[in-house]
Amino acid sequence: MSFLADIEQLKQSALAELQAAVDLAALDQAKGAWIGPHGKVTALLKQLGTLPKEERPAAGKVSNQVKQELETAVAARRGELELKAALPKEPIDFTLPGRRRPLGKLHPLSQVTEDIVRSFRKIGFAVADGPEMEDEYHCFDALNTPADHPARDLQDTFYLTTEERLLLRTHTSSVQIRVMEKQPPPVRIIVPGRVYRRDNPDQTHNPTFQQIEGLYVDKNVTVSDLKGTVEFVFRELLGPETKIRFRPHYFSYTEPSFEIDFSSALTRKMGREWLEIAGCGMVHPQVFETVGYDPEVWTGWAFGFGIERVAMIRYGINDVRLFYENDIRFLSQF
Numbered sequence: 001m002s003f004l005a006d007i008e009q010l011k012q013s014a015l016a017e018l019q020a021a022v023d024l025a026a027l028d029q030a031k032g033a034w035i036g037p038h039g040k041v042t043a044l045l046k047q048l049g050t051l052p053k054e055e056r057p058a059a060g061k062v063s064n065q066v067k068q069e070l071e072t073a074v075a076a077r078r079g080e081l082e083l084k085a086a087l088p089k090e091p092i093d094f095t096l097p098g099r100r101r102p103l104g105k106l107h108p109l110s111q112v113t114e115d116i117v118r119s120f121r122k123i124g125f126a127v128a129d130g131p132e133m134e135d136e137y138h139c140f141d142a143l144n145t146p147a148d149h150p151a152r153d154l155q156d157t158f159y160l161t162t163e164e165r166l167l168l169r170t171h172t173s174s175v176q177i178r179v180m181e182k183q184p185p186p187v188r189i190i191v192p193g194r195v196y197r198r199d200n201p202d203q204t205h206n207p208t209f210q211q212i213e214g215l216y217v218d219k220n221v222t223v224s225d226l227k228g229t230v231e232f233v234f235r236e237l238l239g240p241e242t243k244i245r246f247r248p249h250y251f252s253y254t255e256p257s258f259e260i261d262f263s264s265a266l267t268r269k270m271g272r273e274w275l276e277i278a279g280c281g282m283v284h285p286q287v288f289e290t291v292g293y294d295p296e297v298w299t300g301w302a303f304g305f306g307i308e309r310v311a312m313i314r315y316g317i318n319d320v321r322l323f324y325e326n327d328i329r330f331l332s333q334f
């Protein structure tokens, strides 16, 4: 038989065997048997040199085509077998129920914050923001809290070892100043945010906690505006029966100043008629002077309260530390 006929026959057998390989090992074996160094096709190709000179060009050309064709066939079969190996061995039962991924939820403190923000938005308040790493000026001086005020005691907050004596803000009231410095009145903002104090953690204290600050500046603003606003928001948050009362208090950046107590079915459940919830007052004229607002023209009120406190009352939680432990058994209840 001629060389060309031989090679054509070998090719057909090789293709059939490669195509029949049932797995990758069988394929590798077939590949070796045909086009490996000791393969049958390889052996035939080695005979090229023994052909008469005039037959060699055509035979060489066909040989190259055959080699190429067989290599392509190996690659194609390898692709099929690899895909087959990757598919699941067991048949799939499409009637099985789907696997549910547990859906995450907002942290209870975030839920309370969002509810409070939503209530304030309804009455035209915008959310403002400020740095947690604050300077003494915005945290204290500008809020009419002089250097000898106890709130500035080293024990009361965390000072950072920077040249400008930065500190972790002790309250969100610093953002009142930052907002008023930047914009002319009127102002209607709330500021949810994290604050820091040098407290030892216990049932009702944690060195990091969250507050919401409110600031309203306009002409002819009065305490009754403050009371009405606070009442509206707390009734939305804790139910329509909620009552609030103001008790005289002292804050250096408001005059007069009050503490806000509230009373509801929730406080009674905790064994108390009234629970203290916030500090507030009419913005002190000195604060307006400091930020460049004319205290003869502008009036305003401000308040600040702790979000944890509200959340504890709302959900009947008796230990503030539960909010920070990230125990999924606790968090998944909200």
Ligand code: DAH
Residues within 6 Å of the ligand: 170, 171, 172, 173, 213, 214, 251, 253, 254, 278, 279, 280, 281, 301, 302, 303, 304, 305
């Ligand atoms: N900054 C006060 C605190 O952390 C709360 C507060 C009281 C905020 C009176 C105010 C205010 O804006 O007017 O305890």
